[in-house]
Every structure is written in C-alpha cells, then in structure tokens.
Amino acid sequence: MTTQEKPTSRDRLLEAAATLAYREGVGIGVEALCKAAGVSKRSMYQLFESKDDLLAASLERQAESYAASLLPATGDGRSPRERILYVFEQVESQSGRPEFRGCPYLAVQIELKDRDHPASRVAHRIKSSLTAFFRTEAEQGGASDPDLLARQLSLVFDGASARAGIGADRLTGLVEPTVGSLLDAAGVR
Amino acid sequence: MTTQEKPTSRDRLLEAAATLAYREGVGIGVEALCKAAGVSKRSMYQLFESKDDLLAASLERQAESYAASLLPATGDGRSPRERILYVFEQVESQSGRPEFRGCPYLAVQIELKDRDHPASRVAHRIKSSLTAFFRTEAEQGGASDPDLLARQLSLVFDGASARAGIGADRLTGLVEPTVGSLLDAAGVR
Numbered sequence: 001m002t003t004q005e006k007p008t009s010r011d012r013l014l015e016a017a018a019t020l021a022y023r024e025g026v027g028i029g030v031e032a033l034c035k036a037a038g039v040s041k042r043s044m045y046q047l048f049e050s051k052d053d054l055l056a057a058s059l060e061r062q063a064e065s066y067a068a069s070l071l072p073a074t075g076d077g078r079s080p081r082e083r084i085l086y087v088f089e090q091v092e093s094q095s096g097r098p099e100f101r102g103c104p105y106l107a108v109q110i111e112l113k114d115r116d117h118p119a120s121r122v123a124h125r126i127k128s129s130l131t132a133f134f135r136t137e138a139e140q141g142g143a144s145d146p147d148l149l150a151r152q153l154s155l156v157f158d159g160a161s162a163r164a165g166i167g168a169d170r171l172t173g174l175v176e177p178t179v180g181s182l183l184d185a186a187g188v189r
Numbered sequence: 190m191t192t193q194e195k196p197t198s199r200d201r202l203l204e205a206a207a208t209l210a211y212r213e214g215v216g217i218g219v220e221a222l223c224k225a226a227g228v229s230k231r232s233m234y235q236l237f238e239s240k241d242d243l244l245a246a247s248l249e250r251q252a253e254s255y256a257a258s259l260l261p262a263t264g265d266g267r268s269p270r271e272r273i274l275y276v277f278e279q280v281e282s283q284s285g286r287p288e289f290r291g292c293p294y295l296a297v298q299i300e301l302k303d304r305d306h307p308a309s310r311v312a313h314r315i316k317s318s319l320t321a322f323f324r325t326e327a328e329q330g331g332a333s334d335p336d337l338l339a340r341q342l343s344l345v346f347d348g349a350s351a352r353a354g355i356g357a358d359r360l361t362g363l364v365e366p367t368v369g370s371l372l373d374a375a376g377v378r
Contacts, residue, residue, distance in 0.1 A: 159348025
C-alpha cells in the first residue's frame with residue numbers, strides 16, 4: 001500500500017482486530033471491532049466468515065512485522081551467539097513501552113485455550129518459526145544439543161515476555177545473563 | 190469442612206469460578222458460573238459484590254493447595270538445590286495431565302490485562318510468594334546473586350508452564366537441564 005491509497009475495510013478490520021485483541025483480549029466483541037474499524041457488521045461478515053477467522057487473519061498479517069521487530073537481518077556479520085542475544089535485546093527494549101503486553105501469539109493461545117481454534121493454529125505456527133530461528137543459530141554456533149538450546153531459548157523468550165507483559169518483572173539485568181548462561185552451558189561462545 | 194458437611198453455595202461458587210476460569214478463561218459468564226455451581230444469580234450477588242470479586246476470592250482460596258502442590262515441605266532434609274528442582278519436577282509432572290493449562294495465576298493476569306483488577310492483584314501476590322521461596326533457597330544455597338537467581342527461576346517457571354499449557358512443548362528433558370544450568374551458573378551446587 002502506498003501512502004496515497006486509503007486503507008480498505010479489510011485492512012481496517014485486520015488492524016482493529018490486532019490492536020484490540022492485544023490490548024483487551026480475544027474476547028473483544030464484533031460490535032467493538034466494527035466500530036473501531038469504521039466498518040458495518042454486514043461488511044465484516046462479507047469479508048470474513050467469523051470473528052475467529054478475522055482474528056486468525058490479523059495474526060497472520062502481523063507475522064512479518066513481528067519477525068522483523070525481533071530477528072537480526074540475514075548475514076549481518078554477527079556471530080550466532082550475538083544473533084541470539086539480539087532477539088532478547090529487542091524484547092527487553094520493547095518491554096519498556098507502556099503498551100507492551102507480552103508476546104501476542106503466546107497471549108492468544110493462553111486466552112483461547114483451544115489448540116484447534118484457527119487463531120491458535122496461526123499463533124502456534126508463527127511461534128514455531130522463532131524456535132526454528134534459534135535452532136539454526138544454535139547449530140551454527142556449535143551448540144552441544146541444538147534442539148535443547150532452541151527449546152530453552154523459546155522458553156526464556158515466553159517466560160520473559162509474559163512476566164514483563166503482566167508487570168511481574170522488568171527484563172533489565174535478567175534476560176541477558178539468563179540467555180548467556182544457557183549459551184555458555186551449550187558451548188556457544 | 191468435614192466430609193459430612195455439604196458444600197455451601199459460597200463453596201460451590203468458588204469452586205465453579207476456579208474450574209471454569211482455568212478451563213475456559215476469565216471471560217466466563219455469570220450465568221454459566223451460577224449454573225455450574227447450582228446457585229441463583231440473586232444468591233451469587235448476595236455473596237459476592239461482583240463476578241470480579243468472586244474470581245479474586247476463588248484464586249485466593251486455591252493459593253494454599255497450589256503452594257502445597259508445588260513446594261517441598263519445610264525442613265524436609267533436601268538441599269536448597271534439591272528443593273528448587275523439586276518445584277520444577279512438580280510442574281513437569283502436572284504438565285502431563287490432559288487438563289493442564291499452565292499456571293492459573295499467570296493466565297489470569299495475561300487474560301485480564303489490567304493490573305488493578307482485584308483478581309490480578311491476588312494472582313500477582315500469590316506468584317510473588319513463589320519468587321520469595323526461590324529467593325530464600327537461592328540464598329541458603331549460596332547463590333552468587335540470590336535476587337537474580339530467584340527472578341530467573343520465576344521466569345523459567347512461567348515460560349515452562351505457559352509453553353506446556355498451550356502445547357508448544359513438553360517439559361521432559363527441558364526444565365531440569367535449564368534450571369540445572371542456571372543453578373550451576375549461580376554456584377548453587
């Protein structure tokens with residue numbers, strides 16, 4: 001979309017679903033979604049089968065910018081250890097913003113409590129790609145057990161963003177030494 | 190309550206709120222809660238100011254059994270390292286049950302997205318007592334930085350229960366080596 005084009009009803013609904021679900025939860029009503037998007041319910045149901053499908057599509061649409069906000073550029077000259085730490089630096093930095101509520105894909109799955117929900121499936125897939133990134137870097141970095149390290153880093157990622165999202169902890173002075181110890185234990189120098 | 194006594198309306202409401210909120214989320218309606226408890230809405234509102242207060246009271250009521258399901262007995266002869274690992278063994282074991290949805294106190298805070306909600310405040314306080322347990326054991330175990338270790342263990346606890354709760358990972362072969370590496374790094378042998 002160029003700056004000249006006006007966002008379509010579809011764009012506005014996807015944006016409203018992403019924003020409101022993140023801020024208020026997946027229980028957000030169709031009325032509120034349509035009002036925020038400035039779209040009639042009739043139009044919404046012409047564009048999406050259901051609110052569930054709209055929610056799933058909104059998560060899918062955010063996936064690229066989410067990855068771009070966390071992952072280092074391919075072949076940026078950083079070592080695997082630095083590339084892994086880079087992701088956690090981004091989370092630490094993002095978690096300082098007042099609107100931060102943790103990882104949207106983790107929250108959606110916790111809220112829906114239904115692994116077969118279309119939005120849970122999308123969220124699950126997107127989060128798996130983060131684990132795959134960790135797995136690749138772990139292997140490149142010579143980790144003694146790349147699968148284990150990728151699972152550990154995913155666990156720390158979710159624990160850190162969840163705790164910062166609910167205000168149980170700040171991530172300063174916490175994430176970097178935690179990830180550092182796990183990288184050390186795996187032999188990724 | 191002895192086995193002879195029938196549960197009161199209050200007991201049944203607290204039980205229904207705990208069960209339904211864990212299984213379906215905090216968005217569960219008053220109708221469904223009252224139906225599950227076999228209590229009229231009129232009675233519910235005589236016993237609790239609001240659904241929010243009922244939810245907060247149900248979390249409070251579970252706190253003791255929750256702690257008992259996770260923490261080792263006081264003075265059980267285990268070392269601080271063993272006492273910390275004990276907590277994670279319990280989570281690993283609990284996460285294998287089909288009804289497991291992660292830590293109820295984390296989920297409630299993620300779902301409510303409102304730190305001032307009475308249920309969020311109760312959940313926050315109960316989770317702080319787990320961090321305090323880790324802090325005490327870390328200090329007893331001679332951790333180089335007991336505050337940091339307690340924060341790290343809380344982070345791993347939440348990451349592990351969240352990921353197992355949504356089915357992103359099983360905890361087998363994951364939590365024990367993760368906690369072990371952090372205890373090693375802190376010098377808790």
